[in-house]
Amino acid sequence: MRKACVAGNWKMHKTVTEAETLVQELLPGLEGISAVDNVICPPFTALDRIAGMVRGSKIELGAQNVFWEEQGAYTGEISPPMLAELVKHVIIGHSERRAYFQESDQTVNKKVQAALTAGLRPILCVGETLEEYEAGKTGQVVRRQLLAALDGVSEEGISTMMIAYEPVWAIGTGKAATPEGANRVIRDYIRDELAGLFSRKVADRIRILYGGSVKPVNAREFFEQPDIDGALVGGASLKADDFIQITQAAI
Numbered sequence: 001m002r003k004a005c006v007a008g009n010w011k012m013h014k015t016v017t018e019a020e021t022l023v024q025e026l027l028p029g030l031e032g033i034s035a036v037d038n039v040i041c042p043p044f045t046a047l048d049r050i051a052g053m054v055r056g057s058k059i060e061l062g063a064q065n066v067f068w069e070e071q072g073a074y075t076g077e078i079s080p081p082m083l084a085e086l087v088k089h090v091i092i093g094h095s096e097r098r099a100y101f102q103e104s105d106q107t108v109n110k111k112v113q114a115a116l117t118a119g120l121r122p123i124l125c126v127g128e129t130l131e132e133y134e135a136g137k138t139g140q141v142v143r144r145q146l147l148a149a150l151d152g153v154s155e156e157g158i159s160t161m162m163i164a165y166e167p168v169w170a171i172g173t174g175k176a177a178t179p180e181g182a183n184r185v186i187r188d189y190i191r192d193e194l195a196g197l198f199s200r201k202v203a204d205r206i207r208i209l210y211g212g213s214v215k216p217v218n219a220r221e222f223f224e225q226p227d228i229d230g231a232l233v234g235g236a237s238l239k240a241d242d243f244i245q246i247t248q249a250a251i
């Protein structure tokens with residue numbers, strides 16, 4: 001049995017002060033829900049403060065991005081060892097990074113490898129654009145992104161990761177994928193690929209999340225799908241009530 005996980009990607013929202021307020025609201029609401037894991041991914045600037053607040057609670061912390069070098073003259077970047085002191089997880093390959101910051105399958109792979117080396121647990125995001133979806137290329141794209149990102153990753157490495165299937169056309173648009181459609185992509189192009197790449201046993205252990213316009217009203221139908229193990233939530237993770245309700249739906 002895979003334990004459900006509801007993760008929040010705060011994106012570029014919340015000052016340190018605002019982040020503290022949100023976490024104060026989240027802590028009492030999530031604390032009793034031991035059947036579901038929770039990860040929150042605030043911006044870099046809030047990580048140190050929030051790490052102190054969630055220590056000893058059920059909330060795990062993640063970052064939204066990481067660079068692949070350990071240190072050096074890379075102005076503005078944050079390295080895996082810097083994050084490893086503060087967080088357990090790191091989102092890698094989010095479609096916004098791919099679209100606005102020129103991240104490629106190759107740089108995503110470098111980040112995954114560097115994160116694993118530092119002991120971080122990557123939350124690897126894959127998903128097709130609207131154009132690719134309409135052209136019937138979903139399987140091809142998701143498979144390509146997955147295989148490229150996991151190139152050189154060991155069985156031990158993949159076992160610490162989560163994967164998030166996030167169709168780009170469903171992110172922040174209010175147009176979520178259908179639960180059945182998302183489950184099919186996750187089963188056929190992610191879990192079955194993982195079985196081929198590693199083993200069925202490994203593939204059956206990896207948690208695969210759905211992301212894209214998950215809200216309290218639709219969360220449950222996604223969680224009812226056999227291959228969907230939780231959600232990566234953007235917009236609705238910024239409201240404590242919504243995030244708590246989505247977590248409750250995963251019980």
Ligand code: PGA
Nearest residue numbers: 171172212213233234235
């Ligand atoms: P959304 O974002 O929930 O606002 O659609 C999801 C994501 O980008 O992870």
